[in-house]
Amino acid sequence: MRIRSSLTGLALVAALLPLPAQALEIFACEPEWAALAQALAPEARISSATHAYQDPHYIEARPSLIARLRRADLAICSGASLEAGWLPALQQRAANPKVQPGRAGMLFAAEHVETIDQLDHVPFGAGDVHPEGNPHLHLDPERIRQVAAVLSERLGRADPEQAAQYRAAYLRWSLSWQQRMDKWRERAEPLRGRTLVVQHSTFDYFWRWLGLEVVADLEPKPGVPPTPGHLASLVEDVKAEQPLAIVHSWYQDPQSAQWLAQKTGLPVLALPSTTEPEQGIERLDQLFDHLLAQLLEQVDAG
Ligand SMILES: [Zn+2]
Structure with a gap:
């Protein structure tokens, strides 16, 4: 009996002690938002639904992703229909009230910044375009900062006990981000006015931020893969323009860029469109450092 009562006593003491803080579960649709969450909530358990070698417009609503979304306290995605092909199915099947559309736990970055290229209406046959504008807003350092402010507030709502810590982490991050932005702008000076x-x-968003201009797109229409006819139509103009490089994302097939490079003598530049820890690009500042270095290398080579 004595043993039993002392066990009961222990159980009682344990019940009175504060529980170890439960780590916040954060579901990011893309690696850039996972990286931002990591910077603002280093204690959280964070996962990304996609990676740098995947096209975030099109992924499969796999059961493992449903399970992750089901556990999430907070989800952060680009929005502006980028995930329209797969996130609604995940939300429905995860049945997690915290991350349903309209809830504070479901953060769409595009709802908190001004997107570029918004359309009043989508003309028939326009391709894969969205009236809400370009969803790839994470490639603008200034918009990243705007999203970070909202994310910090949402972290505080999801985990009120740590709200002050999230706020402090955001203020520290924001200060160093501003310093980095100043440096990036300075470093980017030789890129201003160049074409791609x-x-x-x-x-x-990144080109605009840097003052770079796009003279041709390998896609005949947004989201429509390059066709031989369209590529051939670009050759003369591109030759005359002499842009810095032909850029494609890591997740894209390089064939079209290589074909045009052969016809024009231009270099091909494969760039990461998001963070990729396995390539040493774990944080967002490392992503922008990498992108700038790659572009400046082209200036030096040219
Ligand atoms: Zn897109």
Whole structure:
């Protein structure tokens, strides 16, 4: 009996002690938002539904992703229909009230910044375009900061006991981010006014931020893969323009860019459109450092 009562006593003491803080579960649709969450909530358990070698417009609603979304306290995605082909199915099957559309736990970045290229209406046959504008807003450092402010507030709502810590982490991050932005702008000076050939509007925010201009897109229409006819139609203009490079994302097939490079003598530049820890690009500042270095290398080589 004595043993039993002392066990009961122990159980009682344990029940009175504060529980170890439960780590927040964060579901990111893309690696860039996982990286941002990591910077603002280093204690959280964070996972990304996609990686740098995947096209975030099209992924499969796998059961493992449903399970992760089911556990999430907070989800962060680009929005502006980027995930329209797969996230609604995940939300429905995960049946997690915290991350349903409209809830504070479901953060769509595009709802908190001004997107570029918004359309009043989508003309028939326009391709894969969205009236809400370009969803690839994470490639603008300034918009990243705007999203970070919202994310910090949502972290505090999801985990009120740690709200002050999230706020402090955001303020620290924001200060160092501003310093980095100043340096990036300075470093990017030789890129201003230069031109590029691209494949999809993935980096449009970044080009605008840097003052780079797109002279041709390998896609005949947004989201429509390059066709031989369209590529052939670009050759003369591109030759005359002499852009810095033909850029494609890591997740894209390089064939079209290589074909045009052969015809024009331009270099091909494969760039990561998001963070990729296995390539040493774990944080967002490392992503922008990498992108800038790659572009500046082209200036030096040219
Ligand atoms: Zn896109």
